[in-house]
Amino acid sequence: MRQEISLLGAKEIREIATSLDLVPSKGLGQNFVHDANTCEKLVRLAELKDSDRVVEIGPGLGSLTLALLRAGAAVTAVEIDKRLASRLPQTLREHGATDESFEVITKDAMQLRSEEIAEGSLLVANLPYNVSVPVILHILSMARISRAVVMVQSEVATRLAAQPGSKEYGVPSAKVAWFADAAIADRVSAKVFWPVPRVDSSLLTLRVHPPLSSEADRELTFKVIDTAFNQRRKMLRSSLESLISQYLPNQSSEEVLESSGIKPTERAESIQIEGFLAIAKTLQKR
Ligand code: SAM
Numbered sequence: 001m002r003q004e005i006s007l008l009g010a011k012e013i014r015e016i017a018t019s020l021d022l023v024p025s026k027g028l029g030q031n032f033v034h035d036a037n038t039c040e041k042l043v044r045l046a047e048l049k050d051s052d053r054v055v056e057i058g059p060g061l062g063s064l065t066l067a068l069l070r071a072g073a074a075v076t077a078v079e080i081d082k083r084l085a086s087r088l089p090q091t092l093r094e095h096g097a098t099d100e101s102f103e104v105i106t107k108d109a110m111q112l113r114s115e116e117i118a119e120g121s122l123l124v125a126n127l128p129y130n131v132s133v134p135v136i137l138h139i140l141s142m143a144r145i146s147r148a149v150v151m152v153q154s155e156v157a158t159r160l161a162a163q164p165g166s167k168e169y170g171v172p173s174a175k176v177a178w179f180a181d182a183a184i185a186d187r188v189s190a191k192v193f194w195p196v197p198r199v200d201s202s203l204l205t206l207r208v209h210p211p212l213s214s215e216a217d218r219e220l221t222f223k224v225i226d227t228a229f230n231q232r233r234k235m236l237r238s239s240l241e242s243l244i245s246q247y248l249p250n251q252s253s254e255e256v257l258e259s260s261g262i263k264p265t266e267r268a269e270s271i272q273i274e275g276f277l278a279i280a281k282t283l284q285k286r
Contacts, residue, residue, distance in 0.1 A: 005070040005096040008063045010034035013194060016061050016091060020083050024195055028081060029128030032060050035192035038151075039067035045185050045203060046124045046149045048073050053121040055145070057109040057135055058128050060084055062091040065102065068124060075102045076117070078109050109135045114142035123148035123206075129197070132156055133172045140179040140208065141218075148180070148206040157184050157202035169269050170232070174225045177273040178218060180206040212277055220280040221273075228268035228276070236271070237264035240279070247283040256282050 008016075013034045017024070024030035033039055042064060048054070050072035059065045059077035061084065068075050069092065079085040085106040092102055105116060110131070123145050127135055132152040139145055152160070161182040162168035176182050188201040211218065224243065231239040241253045248256055254264040260278040262271065 005066055007036040007039065007066050007070070008034070008061065008091070008095070009036065010194070013061050013063065016087065020087055022083065025081070027130070029058070029130050029132075030060065030081070031129075031193040031195060031197045033063045033126055033151075033192050034194045036063070036067070038188055038192045039064045041186065041188075042124060042126070042149055042151060042203060043067045043071045045205060046071075046122055046147070048122070048124075053118045054124050055117055055121050055139065057123070057125040057139070059088055059104070060126075062088050062095075064124070064126055065092060066095050066097070069097045069101050073122075073124075074100075076105060076121070077102060078105045078107060078112055080106075080108045082106055110138055112139070112142075114144055117142060117144040119144055120146045122146060123150065126151040129153045129156070129199075133160070136160070136206070137172075137175055137179075140176070140206070143211065145208055147208055148204075149185070150204050150206070151188060151201050152204055154187060154200040154202040157204045160204060164270050164272050167269070171225055171229045174229075174271075174273050174276060175222055176206070178212055178221070180208045182206050212273065213281075217277060217280055217284075220283060221277045224276050224279050224283070225268075228271070232268050235265050235267060236262065239268065244283065248285075 013032055048071045052073045054068050054073040054075045056075055056077045059079050065075055065077055085104050088104050123139055127150050159168050159172050160176050161184050162173040183205050185203040185205050190196050190200055227243045228239050236257055237253045244253045244256045257264040260282040262275050
């Protein structure tokens with residue numbers, strides 16, 4: 001249900017921070033958005049419907065949380081910083097949110113369990129920069145999210161949305177493709193944050209599709225990806241040689257790659273996620 005909710009302005013954000021004696025932590029990626037238009041842009045991109053449930057990682061002082069609640073979503077906000085998490089309900093209530101419309105979980109998003117996320121939820125978040133990729137992969141791996149809109153460092157957004165054949169294509173691009181199609185929706189100026197970070201940000205949309213295969217296949221596929229990109233300039237026949245010999249000691253890496261439909265002379269950066277999965281499947285045919 002849409003609620004009569006007011007958003008946070010720059011002055012109020014400073015006031016709340018002062019009342020908490022908060023010195024924004026670099027380690028926790030604490031750059032707070034003090035521009036309501038940016039929060040509304042994230043909400044528009046999420047195409048929220050009234051009945052939607054949203055998981056927000058790192059609500060901070062509540063700027064985006066209020067914009068999500070105003071759009072009618074029910075929000076589960078996961079915040080690692082105890083001071084911010086315990087202050088958040090007060091801020092949300094003072095701005096017109098009802099207690100039934102939000103839940104605050106005080107924990108590291110990497111420790112979030114699937115039963116804490118409602119089936120079909122959206123992930124909408126201004127993510128802490130230093131953990132944005134592992135957090136995205138962790139949340140997607142729980143198979144509860146239907147789509148996502150996240151704000152991340154522009155360089156990370158470029159890597160997540162990169163396609164095979166480009167120099168930005170790497171481990172995050174290949175792994176996220178297991179779960180979703182990632183696309184950059186917009187750039188965001190560093191000026192919308194307090195404190196102003198040294199890097200630009202981008203908005204990334206993730207259209208979630210069914211996982212490509214079983215969890216066991218995913219684990220081995222991710223191992224193949226990590227190994228192949230560990231020596232990304234080498235041809236796969238040599239970058240994957242030792243991994244292949246662990247699984248199939250009696251076959252050459254050329255044979256294994258060819259029977260997976262992959263040219264042994266290719267490099268990791270030209271392989272689609274389906275190709276890495278094909279290699280993982282061949283490795284299991286002991
Ligand atoms: N959403 C707020 C906004 O847009 O103003 C704050 C975003 S700030 C970039 C990132 C937030 O994530 C901070 O509040 C920080 O304390 C929190 N955070 C950092 N690491 C976290 C983790 N591992 N799990 C949950 N929250 C985390």
